Amino acid sequence: MKQPMLNIKNIETYYDRILALKGISLSIENGSVTAVLGNNGAGKTTILQTVIGLLDDQPEKGSIFFQGRDITGKETVDIVKMGIGYVPEGREVFQELSVLENLMAGGYMHNSASAKETIEKVYRYFPVLKERQKQMAGTLSGGEQQMLAISRALMNRPQLLFLDEPSLGLSPLLVDQLFDIIHQIAKDGLTVLLVEQNANKALAIADYGYILENGRFVASGTVEQLKRDEDVQEFYLGIKAEESVRATQRYKRKRRWN
Amino acid sequence: MDKRTSYFEDITLLKDRPVKGWSLLGLLLFGLIPFVLAEYQVFIANLVLVNIIIILGLNVLVGNTGQISLGHGGFVAIGAYMTVILDEGWLPFLPSLILAGFVAAIFGFILGIPSLRLEGPYLAVATLGFGLAVTIVIGRLSFFGGHMGIMPPQLEVWGMKLTTNSHLYYLTLGIALVLGVFARLLIKSRIGRAFSAIRDSDIAAASLGVNVVRYKTMSFAFSAFYAGIGGGIWAYVLGFISPGNFTPVLSILLLSMVVVGGLGTITGSVLGATVITLLNLQGEKIQEVPLIGPFFEWVSVHYMSISGLPNINFVFMGLTVILIILFEPLGLFGIWMRIKIYFKTWPF
Amino acid sequence: MIGQLIMTGIVAGSIYALVALAMSLTYKSSEVANFAQGEMAMFSTYVAFVMLATYQLPFWVAFGGSLLFAFLLGLFLHLAIIRRAKDPNVLNLLIITLGFQVFLYGLAGWKWGSEQRVLKIPVSQTETVEFAGLIISQLNLATILVAILLMISVYILLRFTKLGLAIKATQQNETAAKINGIPTRRIVAITFGISSVIGAVAGILMAPITTLDPNMMIEPLLKGFAAAVLGGFNSLAGVVCGAFILGIVESLFGFYISTEFKSIVAFLIIVIVLYFKPSGLFGTHYTRKV
Numbered sequence: 001m002k003q004p005m006l007n008i009k010n011i012e013t014y015y016d017r018i019l020a021l022k023g024i025s026l027s028i029e030n031g032s033v034t035a036v037l038g039n040n041g042a043g044k045t046t047i048l049q050t051v052i053g054l055l056d057d058q059p060e061k062g063s064i065f066f067q068g069r070d071i072t073g074k075e076t077v078d079i080v081k082m083g084i085g086y087v088p089e090g091r092e093v094f095q096e097l098s099v100l101e102n103l104m105a106g107g108y109m110h111n112s113a114s115a116k117e118t119i120e121k122v123y124r125y126f127p128v129l130k131e132r133q134k135q136m137a138g139t140l141s142g143g144e145q146q147m148l149a150i151s152r153a154l155m156n157r158p159q160l161l162f163l164d165e166p167s168l169g170l171s172p173l174l175v176d177q178l179f180d181i182i183h184q185i186a187k188d189g190l191t192v193l194l195v196e197q198n199a200n201k202a203l204a205i206a207d208y209g210y211i212l213e214n215g216r217f218v219a220s221g222t223v224e225q226l227k228r229d230e231d232v233q234e235f236y237l238g239i240k241a242e243e244s245v246r247a248t249q250r251y252k253r254k255r256r257w258n
Numbered sequence: 259m260d261k262r263t264s265y266f267e268d269i270t271l272l273k274d275r276p277v278k279g280w281s282l283l284g285l286l287l288f289g290l291i292p293f294v295l296a297e298y299q300v301f302i303a304n305l306v307l308v309n310i311i312i313i314l315g316l317n318v319l320v321g322n323t324g325q326i327s328l329g330h331g332g333f334v335a336i337g338a339y340m341t342v343i344l345d346e347g348w349l350p351f352l353p354s355l356i357l358a359g360f361v362a363a364i365f366g367f368i369l370g371i372p373s374l375r376l377e378g379p380y381l382a383v384a385t386l387g388f389g390l391a392v393t394i395v396i397g398r399l400s401f402f403g404g405h406m407g408i409m410p411p412q413l414e415v416w417g418m419k420l421t422t423n424s425h426l427y428y429l430t431l432g433i434a435l436v437l438g439v440f441a442r443l444l445i446k447s448r449i450g451r452a453f454s455a456i457r458d459s460d461i462a463a464a465s466l467g468v469n470v471v472r473y474k475t476m477s478f479a480f481s482a483f484y485a486g487i488g489g490g491i492w493a494y495v496l497g498f499i500s501p502g503n504f505t506p507v508l509s510i511l512l513l514s515m516v517v518v519g520g521l522g523t524i525t526g527s528v529l530g531a532t533v534i535t536l537l538n539l540q541g542e543k544i545q546e547v548p549l550i551g552p553f554f555e556w557v558s559v560h561y562m563s564i565s566g567l568p569n570i571n572f573v574f575m576g577l578t579v580i581l582i583i584l585f586e587p588l589g590l591f592g593i594w595m596r597i598k599i600y601f602k603t604w605p606f
Numbered sequence: 607m608i609g610q611l612i613m614t615g616i617v618a619g620s621i622y623a624l625v626a627l628a629m630s631l632t633y634k635s636s637e638v639a640n641f642a643q644g645e646m647a648m649f650s651t652y653v654a655f656v657m658l659a660t661y662q663l664p665f666w667v668a669f670g671g672s673l674l675f676a677f678l679l680g681l682f683l684h685l686a687i688i689r690r691a692k693d694p695n696v697l698n699l700l701i702i703t704l705g706f707q708v709f710l711y712g713l714a715g716w717k718w719g720s721e722q723r724v725l726k727i728p729v730s731q732t733e734t735v736e737f738a739g740l741i742i743s744q745l746n747l748a749t750i751l752v753a754i755l756l757m758i759s760v761y762i763l764l765r766f767t768k769l770g771l772a773i774k775a776t777q778q779n780e781t782a783a784k785i786n787g788i789p790t791r792r793i794v795a796i797t798f799g800i801s802s803v804i805g806a807v808a809g810i811l812m813a814p815i816t817t818l819d820p821n822m823m824i825e826p827l828l829k830g831f832a833a834a835v836l837g838g839f840n841s842l843a844g845v846v847c848g849a850f851i852l853g854i855v856e857s858l859f860g861f862y863i864s865t866e867f868k869s870i871v872a873f874l875i876i877v878i879v880l881y882f883k884p885s886g887l888f889g890t891h892y893t894r895k896v
Contacts, residue, residue: 052785076784085785092782094775105775108768109787156787326697372877375884378696379639383835384880386828387873394870506828510704517701558716569715569820576709580687583702587693 003068005030005160005191006051011062013043013050020046021059022215028160028208033183033192035202035223037236038212044195045089047212048162052086053079066160081109085158089165089195091149095138099129102137102148106155115155122151125181143174150182160191167198179205199236203227211236288431292424300423302539304495307430308488309531313515314434314441314524315484320513321521322445323477324457325373326382329389330485331508336362336392337486338493338504339402342410351415359486366482370475389509397501407500410493423495430491437484442524444480453477454522485512511538514575518582520591529590537578541571609740611857617746618829619853620753624808625830626837626845627757628801633839634777635797637696638688641703644827645710646683647805648820650676651813652714654806655725665728672810673803680802684795714820722817725810749811756807757846760800764842773797825869829856832872836879838886848887 004027013021020043028034038044050059053076063072071079080086094102103122107115123130126147132140137148146166153161163182167175175198183205186192196202203209209226211219219232226232292300312334319325340358345351372384396402413420420426444450452473455463464470493499511534519530558567586592625643632640654672657663663671683706691698729748734741764770775783776793783790808830809823816822829852837848852872860868879887 054781054784077787077789080785080787088782088785092779094778094782096778097771097774101771101774104768105771105783105788106786108772108775112768152786320697324697326700372881376880378637379633379700379831379839380835380880380884380886382639382700383832383873384877387832387870387877390828391870391873394867398867506824510708513701514705517697521697561717567716569712572708572712573716574712576705576707576712579705580702580709583698583705584687584690584692587691587698 004028005067006193007065008047008051009063009065011047011050011059011064013046013055013058014060015046015055020215021050023062024212024215024217026210026217028191028193031189031191032207033186033194033205035199035206035209036193036195036212037197037199037202037209039197042212043215044212045164046215048086048164048193048195051079052076052084052162080156080158083157083159085153085156085161087149087153087161087163087166089168091142091145093137093140093145093148093152096136098134098136099140099148100133102152103129103155106152109156118155118157122154125154125185126151142169143171143178146170146178147181150185154185154190158190160193161185163192163194163196165196166194167196167201175201199232203237285435289428292427297423300427301495302536304423304426304430305492305539306532306535307427307434308492308495309512309515309535310528311430311434311437311491312485312488312512313519313527313531314438315481315488316512317516317519317522317524317527317530318441318445318450318453318484319477319481320516321523321526322450322457323453323474325474325477326378327369327385327478327481328382328506328509328513329369329385329387329392330481330512331504331506332389332392333362333366333482333485334489334492334508334512335396335501335504336365336482337489338499339396339408339489340486341490342408342493342499343402346411351413355487355490358490359483362486362489363479363483366479366485367475369482370478373474373478374471386506386509389504389506393501393504393506396504402501405501407498407502409498413494426491426495430495433487433491437487438524438528441484441527445522445524449473449476511575514579518579518589520589520594523591525594526589526591529594533590534575534578537574538571541574542568607861608858609738611861612854613740613742613746615854615857616850617742617749617853618857619833619850620750621808621812621826622830622833622853623846623849624753624756624804624811625826626834626849627760627842628804628808629831629834630839630842630845631760631801631804632798633834634842635773635794636684636688638699638703639831639839640683640798640801641700641827641831642683642706642710643703643801643805643830644823645707645714645820646676646679646802647809647827648823649710649714650679650802650806651725651809651818651822652718654810655723655813655818658726659723665726669810673806676802676806677799680799681795683802684798685791689791711820718820722819725813725818727810727814729814745814749815752807752811756804760804760842763800769793769796829872832876835886836876838883838888840885841888844886844888 006026006028008024008026010023010025011021012019012023024047026034026036026047036044036047046055049055051064051071053071053074057073059072063070065071066079066082066084069082071082094105097105100119103119104112104115107118110118128144129147129151132144137145140148150163150166166178166182170178179201182192182194186205194202194206203223203226206223209220209223210217211226211232219226219229227237291303295303312330316327316330319327337358340361341354344354344357348354349357369385369388373381376384397405402408413426415429420429445453452463452468455466455468456470456473460470496503515530515534516527517530518534519528520526554567554570582589588595625647629640629643632638650672653675654668657668657671658665687702687706688694688699691702727745729744733744735744735747764774772783772788772793773796775786775788776790780790783793808826812822812826830849833849833852834845835848836852837844837846839845852875855875856868856871859871
């Protein structure tokens with residue numbers, strides 16, 4: 001069997017004294033789109049931050065392999081060099097730099113000639129950025145900043161892209177447009193790990209999915225499998241299975257997976 | 259350390275028998291100092307006590323309320339000069355001292371007003387400017403004796419003439435104790451909690467109903483009062499004051515005492531003031547220290563300059579401050595706590 | 607007369623501007639107001655002096671050597687000291703830099719004593735040049751020109767080079783910089799190095815005007831710091847403006863009102879300006895998120 005691109009084995013991550021990830025295992029196949037769903041505080045961002053090395057001395061336990069190489073506990077700069085891109089929650093663009101400068105910063109590890117090539121590619125995905133290339137990033141709208149953040153991560157020509165809640169704070173129309181483009185980027189060959197609260201949109205473009213609750217995976221599988229799961233339907237997709245007796249819900253349906 | 263079972267226990271001054279016992283013993287020991295030490299050493303003890311008084315106040319401002327003051331030397335100066343001038347013909351010593359303290363407190367209040375809007379380096383500059391301004395103004399006005407400085411009159415308290423360092427020692431010790439107890443009570447009181455709230459998050463504190471304006475200025479005034487009292491006594495300990503005593507270097511020294519000692523604690527204030535004062539004084543006369551002195555002399559002759567040796571004082575101070583902050587952010591108090599814990603949990 | 611005063615103010619302002627620039631550079635990178643800036647500059651100037659006087663090296667070699675030393679000193683401050691702080695809050699970092707300043711002051715005093723030395727530079731202090739109807743000494747002219755040249759260089763560095771981009775990115779968002787492969791630790795260290803070099807140039811420019819002794823940078827440091835606050839720490843152009851404004855106002859005040867209180871004018875202005883604009887004249891006020 002071909003080696004998965006990213007293989008996370010049983011990691012435990014602490015925030016100070018709080019155990020945020022309680023034994024997470026996850027593997028990502030080359031060329032796939034994997035969605036990690038969960039509510040606020042479940043630990044989704046923590047997974048990404050742990051893998052990319054932003055949390056000091058974490059993971060406490062477990063190991064992470066990228067393309068067969070052990071990247072557990074390595075420095076962010078080295079991990080990013082190996083080909084993982086990260087689009088953080090909340091965009092985190094460089095507010096006082098122009099769009100173009102943001103992109104050039106993203107291409108820091110490449111020489112400027114090849115960076116310019118990549119910029120052209122990026123403009124094809126997000127033409128609005130080309131229009132605004134001299135504008136200061138802090139003045140862009142939320143959606144445009146999100147596009148900038150994604151483009152900036154693409155500048156490094158990663159093989160694996162982490163997207164942390166790209167739909168956050170965007171209007172539904174914009175979310176649709178954005179996810180169309182993300183889907184296109186994935187089809188063009190990029191492996192994507194998508195962390196989202198918006199389960200519907202995420203599952204629409206993903207191949208595999210994991211559901212995270214309180215630092216543990218409670219469900220995983222192909223997207224078809226997940227869509228069929230009644231618990232997923234009720235708690236993450238908003239599809240109610242049955243009306244209760246008096247047309248009001250007396251008690252919440254119990255989750256069956258614990 | 260021991261479990262507290264009631265809120266009252268948390269704020270009372272002397273908790274239980276052992277604490278009371280140690281306190282009494284400590285008091286006794288302090289009281290005996292003038293009898294065991296030489297005159298000159300009592301003089302040094304007086305300097306230490308003066309600094310303790312100042313630092314008790316400054317620590318409340320910096321450690322408990324989280325503000326920065328790089329100009330506290332200015333309040334010390336105000337207290338010193340005011341006390342001397344008032345005592346010279348207007349009021350007896352103690353009232354002069356207290357009034358001088360209040361004058362300093364008023365200036366503290368005034369300095370507290372910009373602090374409402376400034377923080378970090380901006381506040382640092384404002385306080386620095388204040389300290390510098392006081393020094394310059396005092397230096398130029400002949401009313402204050404100008405560059406030549408002024409001499410305080412004979413110290414007389416309640417009819418008794420205090421002439422020796424030992425006399426001064428008991429007076430200072432008494433004042434220090436009173437002020438120390440007061441500071442301790444303040445920290446544990448409602449006001450002290452307001453201070454801490456401001457330090458930790460002044461916006462959150464304000465949203466909870468803490469009157470940030472009132473407490474911030476109060477904290478500045480409080481610390482200025484203590485600095486003023488300390489300054490007033492200092493004038494008499496030294497026997498002579500001039501603007502050169504109150505340079506920004508003094509302010510930096512005071513701030514170091516707070517940080518090295520331990521932010522926000524009474525013990526920290528005492529430790530920090532004591533250690534840094536002694537270090538500072540001894541450093542200037544390093545040649546007299548056995549073993550180390552000659553070593554540094556030798557180094558000076560071969561690598562450095564012998565005339566500059568007194569500057570080694572600063573080398574030590576700077577190094578101490580840096581090392582403490584790097585390795586023990588809680589200061590000497592933190593180290594003291596570690597020692598206590600180590601013995602409490604011995605033999606593990 | 608007033609033109610002459612303004613010229614004096616510009617000369618002073620040039621030096622304050624360099625100090626302010628140096629402080630602002632490190633402040634933007636790491637939230638540290640580097641109080642040790644002055645003594646670092648002073649120490650580097652002494653290094654230049656030693657190279658000139660003791661080893662008889664030509665001026666430009668000494669100049670370059672001194673700048674190299676300054677750069678390394680800046681790296682040292684950041685990597686060996688600031689990086690190691692267990693609890694890097696504002697107060698602690700402030701005290702660390704103050705401690706380093708005191709340490710360097712003592713070290714310089716110990717090594718070289720407090721006698722005043724003369725730094726020989728290849729520009730005359732007494733020969734004058736006429737410029738726009740005003741008389742200005744060669745030295746003062748050189749001071750202004752060198753300062754402006756340096757400021758322009760920094761501007762070019764930040765605006766047009768990759769390193770400058772990395773510095774700006776790290777200043778604005780360290781995490782985002784990291785995930786783009788920018789080696790932030792190295793970049794901040796380099797920023798400290800550059801800032802130290804700028805300070806050293808200020809020191810070398812100052813030494814012929816006043817004299818070379820351990821105290822020489824204390825007032826310029828305070829004034830430069832004050833200028834940075836006046837202009838607003840966040841904006842490099844702002845701090846430079848603040849410095850020149852300070853220099854000129856100080857000079858005018860000194861002549862028309864009182865030379866004695868000239869020094870506190872600086873702080874008076876600052877306190878007043880800060881009261882109305884707490885982030886300085888040109889600083890951008892970032893609302894604090896609670």
